[in-house]
Amino acid sequence: MKVSVVGTGYVGLVTGACLAEAGNDVVCMDVDADKIAALERGEVPIYEPGLEPLVAENVAAGRLRFTTDMDTCVDHGLFQFIAVGTPPDEDGSADLRYVLDVARGIGARMDDYRVIIDKSTVPVGTADKVRSAVGEELAARGQDLEYDVVSNPEFLKEGAAVEDFMKPDRVILGCDNVRTGALLRELYAPFNRNHERVITMDVRSAEMTKYAANAMLATKISFMNEVANLCERVGADVEMVRQGIGSDPRIGFSFIYPGAGFGGSCFPKDVAALERTARDHGYTARMLQAVEAVNAEQKTVLERKIVARYGEDLTGKTFALWGLAFKPNTDDMREAPARRLMEGLWARGATVRAHDPEAMDECRRIYGERADLTLVDDRYTALEGADALVLVTEWKPFRSPDFDHIAATLRDPVIFDGRNIYDPAVLAPHGLAHVAIGRPQTTAGEG
Numbered sequence: 001m002k003v004s005v006v007g008t009g010y011v012g013l014v015t016g017a018c019l020a021e022a023g024n025d026v027v028c029m030d031v032d033a034d035k036i037a038a039l040e041r042g043e044v045p046i047y048e049p050g051l052e053p054l055v056a057e058n059v060a061a062g063r064l065r066f067t068t069d070m071d072t073c074v075d076h077g078l079f080q081f082i083a084v085g086t087p088p089d090e091d092g093s094a095d096l097r098y099v100l101d102v103a104r105g106i107g108a109r110m111d112d113y114r115v116i117i118d119k120s121t122v123p124v125g126t127a128d129k130v131r132s133a134v135g136e137e138l139a140a141r142g143q144d145l146e147y148d149v150v151s152n153p154e155f156l157k158e159g160a161a162v163e164d165f166m167k168p169d170r171v172i173l174g175c176d177n178v179r180t181g182a183l184l185r186e187l188y189a190p191f192n193r194n195h196e197r198v199i200t201m202d203v204r205s206a207e208m209t210k211y212a213a214n215a216m217l218a219t220k221i222s223f224m225n226e227v228a229n230l231c232e233r234v235g236a237d238v239e240m241v242r243q244g245i246g247s248d249p250r251i252g253f254s255f256i257y258p259g260a261g262f263g264g265s266c267f268p269k270d271v272a273a274l275e276r277t278a279r280d281h282g283y284t285a286r287m288l289q290a291v292e293a294v295n296a297e298q299k300t301v302l303e304r305k306i307v308a309r310y311g312e313d314l315t316g317k318t319f320a321l322w323g324l325a326f327k328p329n330t331d332d333m334r335e336a337p338a339r340r341l342m343e344g345l346w347a348r349g350a351t352v353r354a355h356d357p358e359a360m361d362e363c364r365r366i367y368g369e370r371a372d373l374t375l376v377d378d379r380y381t382a383l384e385g386a387d388a389l390v391l392v393t394e395w396k397p398f399r400s401p402d403f404d405h406i407a408a409t410l411r412d413p414v415i416f417d418g419r420n421i422y423d424p425a426v427l428a429p430h431g432l433a434h435v436a437i438g439r440p441q442t443t444a445g446e447g
């Protein structure tokens with residue numbers, strides 16, 4: 001089947017590469033000529049496990065092509081995926097400018113039936129706006145062509161996006177007619193495994209499903225962060241509580257890990273956008289407001305713990321930071337807890353020595369050269385001259401480091417563990433104190 005994808009960010013590129021892998025003939029379009037040139041050379045601009053070989057193989061097989069030309073794109077695919085960004089406006093609502101530009105671009109060029117698919121995360125009601133935008137362009141050309149608009153939200157996790165696309169839990173299709181539903185079920189058939197994964201529903205329910213899923217997951221995290229904060233105050237250990245409640249299958253173990261707040265391109269943006277949608281419809285989404293408020297507060301938790309140990313003024317102090325990306329297996333630092341932490345430490349006069357396996361270029365891009373930030377290629381080099389170590393992102397190489405070396409290098413042998421990955425009983429004999437989230441603090445030597 002012929003597929004066009006507009007937008008070669010995480011979602012668009014993964015969608016295009018995976019649909020090509022399933023045997024379709026795919027054209028990916030982007031207005032960014034440098035990006036397209038790099039992709040044509042086989043260079044994938046983002047770090048996403050498995051994506052680069054997938055792109056290379058499908059380009060070599062002739063199933064995946066890249067273009068900056070919208071005519072080529074619209075001409076090619078029966079399916080036109082819209083996978084461009086929907087950055088948040090200042091008021092938290094999703095900015096639909098790019099999505100609607102693409103819709104108009106399709107309407108201005110199509111000369112046959114097209115299925116236009118919203119892949120970008122867009123507020124409820126956007127498919128109707130896309131439909132109108134396409135229709136207006138067609139009318140302006142005096143054309144009366146048939147087209148359908150479908151909502152097909154993505155549920156890809158960064159770092160596991162290819163895997164998630166290839167083996168989806170579910171594929172949500174919001175479409176208002178049977179013919180389009182059948183066409184899309186055929187497109188997604190290779191990803192079904194064992195049983196049908198496609199859930200077909202009306203367009204608005206599909207749009208809402210995406211927001212409800214992300215808001216639910218964000219709620220679980222903020223809830224657990226609140227429990228962690230309570231644990232600290234009542235002398236309980238959130239790690240025990242987590243295991244205790246997670247074993248109830250109605251609650252489950254996933255997404256109940258406390259930490260330094262959730263980040264990334266989806267949760268913060270989607271919770272804000274859903275809250276805004278609620279307001280637009282005259283409803284106050286109190287739960288969502290609380291999820292946001294708890295998360296904003298949680299992003300300061302590591303700084304507060306550092307201040308509790310060293311005082312408000314951190315002039316002359318140096319902190320080793322392990323992890324900059326908002327989570328492991330990505331170079332993405334959007335809304336990353338490490339950013340809030342570094343900015344807080346700098347404002348108090350401290351210096352940061354940071355290491356991340358993938359996100360250091362991104363960090364350089366965001367903060368540039370500054371005297372109070374040193375980025376180092378090795379996790380142990382970050383410790384040199386540092387007072388304490390702060391673990392912000394739970395990358396695998398950080399999980400079982402040489403604790404003796406850490407204890408011997410730090411001025412004050414303590415680890416601020418922002419993801420609760422270390423066992424205080426293991427650290428103590430190495431002479432390392434442990435300050436975690438929602439857990440009793442231990443000093444070196446305890447066990």
Ligand code: UDX
Nearest residue numbers: 154155156157158255256257259262263264266326327
């Ligand atoms: C998320 C959704 O999982 C995905 O389905 C959707 O399509 C896009 O948004 P992503 O942003 O890539 O994916 O990351 P995810 O793995 O969900 O983590 C989001 C944030 O929550 C991270 O900052 C992570 O550290 C945090 N988190 C996650 C917790 O703090 N605790 C948890 O238990 C789980």
